[in-house]
Amino acid sequence: MSSQSSDLQASDIYQFYARQTHLIDSGRHADWASTFLDEGEFHSPTYPEPAIGKDALVGISQAFAETALAANEVRRHIMTNIWIRQTNAGLCKVECVLLVTATSSDCTRVLRTMNITDDLAYQSGFWKVNYRVVRATP
Incomplete structure (x- = not known):
């Protein structure tokens, strides 16, 4: 893969x-x-x-x-330190x-701060999450 396509x-x-x-x-x-595949999975310690x-x-x-509404707060997700670990034929680990x-x-x-590991799949012109694991940051 060329640097430009990467x-x-x-x-x-x-x-x-x-x-x-x-x-x-x-x-x-x-x-x-x-933004997830139809049977995409989301695993997080925040939810039972x-x-x-x-x-x-x-x-x-x-x-x-x-x-957020119950707490009378505006809550935001900020994704940072995005590290594309591996790509292969329409699949990606991030x-x-x-x-x-x-x-x-x-x-x-x-x-809170959390670590996320995603398995992404490229489907119909878009990246989508197949499997997400959220872990508490130690």
């Missing part, structure tokens, strides 16, 4: 994460869920059970919004750091 692929993946965080943070639950499939993923997004922030009337604070 740079374009990295740019697409960075855009994928930017889009995904904007979708969940703006309450576009179904659109956020559509893995979310598998569109309906469960929509539920994760809705739970995030409801928790590691990154997630910061979740909460803003109330008087301050912004970091709620």
